[in-house]
Amino acid sequence: MIRPLLSFFSLILMVILADAATAQELIPIPEFTDHPIKETIHPPGPPAWSEHLDLAALLVGLSLASWFALVKRSRRGLYLLAVVSLAWLGFWREGCVCPIGAIQNVALAVCDPSYAIPAAVVALFALPLVFTLFFGRTFCAGVCPLGALQELVAVRPVKVPVWLEHALGLLAYVYLGAAVLFAAMSTVDEPIFVICRYDPFVAFFRLGGSTNMLIFGGCFLVVGLFVGRPYCRYFCPYGALLGLLSKVSKWHVKIPPDQCVQCRLCEDVCPYGAIREPTVAQPPDQRRQGRRRLAMLILLLPVLVALGAWLGRGLKGPLSRLHPTVRLADRVLLEETGQVADTTDASDAFRKTGRSIEDLGREAIVQTERFGTAGGWLGAWVGLVIGAKLIHLSLRRRRTDYQPDRINCVSCGRCFWYCPNEQARLGLIADSPASSSEP
Amino acid sequence: MADENHKIDRRAFVGGGLRVAGAAGLVGVTGLLAGRKGQAEQYVWQIDPDKCMACRNCETHCVLDESAVKAVQCFLMCGYCDICTGYFLEDYSELNTSAENQLCPTGAIVRTFVEEQAGVRYFEYTIKEEDCIGCGKCVKGCALMNGSLYLQVRHDRCLNCNECAIAIACPSEAFRRVPASRPYLLKKTAQALYEKRANDG
Numbered sequence: 001m002i003r004p005l006l007s008f009f010s011l012i013l014m015v016i017l018a019d020a021a022t023a024q025e026l027i028p029i030p031e032f033t034d035h036p037i038k039e040t041i042h043p044p045g046p047p048a049w050s051e052h053l054d055l056a057a058l059l060v061g062l063s064l065a066s067w068f069a070l071v072k073r074s075r076r077g078l079y080l081l082a083v084v085s086l087a088w089l090g091f092w093r094e095g096c097v098c099p100i101g102a103i104q105n106v107a108l109a110v111c112d113p114s115y116a117i118p119a120a121v122v123a124l125f126a127l128p129l130v131f132t133l134f135f136g137r138t139f140c141a142g143v144c145p146l147g148a149l150q151e152l153v154a155v156r157p158v159k160v161p162v163w164l165e166h167a168l169g170l171l172a173y174v175y176l177g178a179a180v181l182f183a184a185m186s187t188v189d190e191p192i193f194v195i196c197r198y199d200p201f202v203a204f205f206r207l208g209g210s211t212n213m214l215i216f217g218g219c220f221l222v223v224g225l226f227v228g229r230p231y232c233r234y235f236c237p238y239g240a241l242l243g244l245l246s247k248v249s250k251w252h253v254k255i256p257p258d259q260c261v262q263c264r265l266c267e268d269v270c271p272y273g274a275i276r277e278p279t280v281a282q283p284p285d286q287r288r289q290g291r292r293r294l295a296m297l298i299l300l301l302p303v304l305v306a307l308g309a310w311l312g313r314g315l316k317g318p319l320s321r322l323h324p325t326v327r328l329a330d331r332v333l334l335e336e337t338g339q340v341a342d343t344t345d346a347s348d349a350f351r352k353t354g355r356s357i358e359d360l361g362r363e364a365i366v367q368t369e370r371f372g373t374a375g376g377w378l379g380a381w382v383g384l385v386i387g388a389k390l391i392h393l394s395l396r397r398r399r400t401d402y403q404p405d406r407i408n409c410v411s412c413g414r415c416f417w418y419c420p421n422e423q424a425r426l427g428l429i430a431d432s433p434a435s436s437s438e439p
Numbered sequence: 440m441a442d443e444n445h446k447i448d449r450r451a452f453v454g455g456g457l458r459v460a461g462a463a464g465l466v467g468v469t470g471l472l473a474g475r476k477g478q479a480e481q482y483v484w485q486i487d488p489d490k491c492m493a494c495r496n497c498e499t500h501c502v503l504d505e506s507a508v509k510a511v512q513c514f515l516m517c518g519y520c521d522i523c524t525g526y527f528l529e530d531y532s533e534l535n536t537s538a539e540n541q542l543c544p545t546g547a548i549v550r551t552f553v554e555e556q557a558g559v560r561y562f563e564y565t566i567k568e569e570d571c572i573g574c575g576k577c578v579k580g581c582a583l584m585n586g587s588l589y590l591q592v593r594h595d596r597c598l599n600c601n602e603c604a605i606a607i608a609c610p611s612e613a614f615r616r617v618p619a620s621r622p623y624l625l626k627k628t629a630q631a632l633y634e635k636r637a638n639d640g
Contacts, residue, residue: 030561038565040513104601106468109475188482190606190612191601196601
C-alpha cells in the first residue's frame, strides 16, 4: 500500500519539478501495475555514407564526361552518360544532389559564419567548377540531370536570332546575382533560395509536385523541343559561372579532330548557337571605328554600374517583402491599425511570443535597409553584366576556323559527327580522293 | 631570346593568368569554408515542438504528396486520459472509437485500454504512422492537456530539400536545421522528464 503511495508522491514531485522547469502543468502518468511506458520510435535518416556515394558518382560522371568529350570524342558516350545521370542524379536522387543549388549554400556560408556548411556541399559546389577550369563545361554535357533532360528533349531545335541569344544570355547572370544576394540575406533556418524554389524540373524528378511547378517545368520542356536547353542557356546561374571558367579553361572540346575544312556543317547542327564562324579582315577605317566604340563602352561601364546601383536601391520595398520578418511586421501593422479584421497564423504566433511590436518594427526597418543596400549591389551587378557584355561584343577576335564559343558551348558533342574530318578519322568516309582510289 | 618556341602568346598568357586566378579564387573560397570551426556534418530539417502551433501548413506545404511530417506520441508526457482531447472531438457523442467521435481525420490514433485504477480508466494512444497525414489536429487538441502529441519531420520520408517548403510556410519559425546525427527534437518538458528518469536510474 505504501509503495504505490510513495511512487505517487514521487510522481507529483516529478511533475512539480518539471513544472518548475517549463511552467506547464502535467497530468501525471499513473503507475501501471503491468504496463511498461513505451518509447517514441524515430525512424533514422539516410546513412552518412550516402553523401559520399553521391560525391563519388559526381566525380566519376565528371571524369567520364571529360574523357568522352575531349579524348574519346564520343557523342554516343556523352548521350549515354546523360541518360544514366538523369536516372541517377535526377530520378533516383530526386534532383537534389545539385551543384546549381549549392551556390546558395556557399553564398550563405560565406556571409553567415554561424552556418557550418557541410563539407559535402562545398565539394558538390567546387568539383564541377574545377573540372570546367580544365576541360570546359563537360558537367553540362553529361552529368547535370537538368541539362540531360533538356538534351534528350531537344529534337527540333531552331536557331535563335543572334541578338536575342545575346540578350537572353544576360538573364543567367542577373539570376545568379539575385540568387546569391537573396541567399546571403537569409538565414540558414529560413533560407530564401530562389534557385531551389524555381527549379523547373524537380517536380518531374520527384514524380509529383504542385500544379504550378509542373506547369512551369512543362513549359520549359515544350519550349525545349524547339529551343535547345532553354534553362541552361538563359537561366542557369551555375551555367553562368561555368561559362566564365570555361572561357579560360586549360583544354576544351575541339570540333574538327585536326584541320577545319570550313564546311560550316557543325555550325548548322549546333542546337545551342555556340559555334562561332571564321572572321573576315576589316578595313582600317572600320577597325578605327571599332576601337573608338570600345573606348566609349569602357567609359560607359562605370556609368551603367552607378545607374544600376541607384535603380536597385529603389527596389528595397518589393525586395524586402521576401523576408519573413518584414512581411510579418507589415501584417501586424495592418492588424494593429484596424485595416484588416482577422489575424494570420504568423501574427498569432508572434503575439504568443510576447515580443513587442516596436521591437518587430525596428527589426523590419533594419531588414528593409539591408535589402536597400543589397538591391544597390544587385543593380550594380546588372549594370556590370550589361556593360561587360557590350564590351565583350565589341572586342574583335581573329578566327580562321569554326570554333566553339567557350562560354556557351556545353560540350555536348553533337558537332563531332557532322565534321567531315571526324568522319574520315573514324574511317567512315575516305580521307581524300587520292586515298579513296587506293584499294 | 627570339626563340620561336619560347615566344609568349599574349592571348595564351592572359588566359593562363585568368585560369590561375579562377583556381586561386576557388581554392580560396573552399579553404575559407573548410577552415571554419564548423562541423562537416549534414543538416536535416526538424520542427521545434515548443514553437509549433499545429497550423496545418505541414500537411499541405510539403513537396511530397503525403507530408514528411507526422504526429508522434511522447509516452512519458502522456496522461493516458480517458477523455483524451487529442483523440476525441470536442462534441463527441460517446467515448468510443467510432469515427464520428474522433478528431483524427484518418483514424490514425489507436486507443487501447491499459487498466483501471481507483475508478479511473487509463488508455494508451499510439500513432499509426502510415495513416497519419500530419494535419496536427490531435496536436492542437492535446495541447489543452499535457501536449504529449507533437509533430516531427520523419527522416525516412523527408527529402531534406535545400529550401524546405514547409519551413518557408511555417508561421511560428518552428522549423530549423539540426545535425543529422541528432535529427529529432523534444519538448523542454519531455527533456526534463527524460533527464529526471535518467537521474533516478
